Amino acid sequence: MKKHIVIFTGAGISAESGLKTFRGEDGLWEGFRVEDVATPAAWAKDPELVQHFYNVRRKTVLEAKPNAAHSALVKLEEMYQVNIVTQNIDDLHERAGSTKVLHLHGLITKAQSSEDPKLVYPIVGTEIGMGDQCELGSQLRPHVVWFGEAVPAMGEAIRICQTADIFIVIGSSLQVYPAAGLLDETPNGAVKYFIDPQASALIRHHDVIGIDEQAGVAVPRIVDQLMGNNVQ
Template sequence: MNIVVFTGAGISAEAGISTFRGSDGLWDKYRIEDVATPHAWKKNPKLVLDFYNQRRKQVIETTPTEAHFLLAELQKLYPSTSVITQNIDDLHERAGSKVIHLHGEIRKARSTANDSLIIAIEGWRLDLGDLCPLGSQLRPHVVWFGEEVPMMNKAIKLASEADVFLVIGTSLLVYPAASLLHYVPAHADKWIIDPNAENMHVPGFKKISQSASAGLKTWRSLMKL
């Protein structure tokens, strides 16, 4: 049984990590165009670095939630389980899961001279003057708006082979990530866990209107997993 889990900001919100689209989201304090686009990086790299430094510090200071640990346990019980996330934090990994990050990883940096040169960040700061071994400035290893999503094809392949497809804590408003739902086979058992699930237009999906942790326990009970 191929279980594919697709997670978004809601699973990390329980840990206290600010979401972009919530009422207290980070976008209330910053404009997308100023901190999360290639143009923003060219215009004001220091502002971009400072923004991600704040996010990185927050991630380091938080711990995985019950939902993160439940998914790690699910992967151990069913090794064919895949976790795909839109999140750039490392809470899934710290709970013990193997994860495909669609939008990059906040605790890594990459070379501006060679995209394949990726380096772990020690601590929470990445500043102007921090260079890669090639001598170029390091940038956050995240996918900005307007950039390609390198792991998308791998995620599409997994979604297309799913027997069970579970969505947790995502608004399904960010593309191309949200388009994964279009690749899930018609025969697959499809679920969505989100406090706002009942108000979401996701035809063919069974809905659990609960938080990530509570919803996962309900889902596992219903699935007898």
């Protein structure tokens, strides 16, 4: 039976493709307060602004290309059972060729009903228009989990992590819960890596191998090691 590798990715892996990390040093997300564009209250107050923000961001995502880290992870599927659990709302893992990707916080290239979040639709073009409706007659909104909303995929993510032989964190600060708790769901004895320029400063677990490098540099090297059955 193939060993099971679980990859947990955050904004850092996509930053090298030109996508900005969630919050800048000024606390803003692409010039906006998070509270104004990424909460249910923001949607209730000014849905046009929220829609515009994600329409612009969606175009940026679609123009971006997978980088060396995304591409390297695809190779692991030749020898391992691989699951990617990502906090990212872009589709760069899928476009690189990874086949099992779970998006904890949704996928910006899809729309969902503002009445029933289980109703999810592909987007024709790059924008969701005000007036575009789901089959229930409610306005379509971005398929993104906002602050203050439940994370429907958490149960599945926990089950995936609980069977990991190797767990690799890439480009996540492990500061946003509940996703940050997934590291604690991995089995005792699993080999754990943390790849991030600030990994050593962020590690809270003594059994995690910290690699203080950019994903595009470290991930291809670690993948080469794993393909040679060297997991140390």
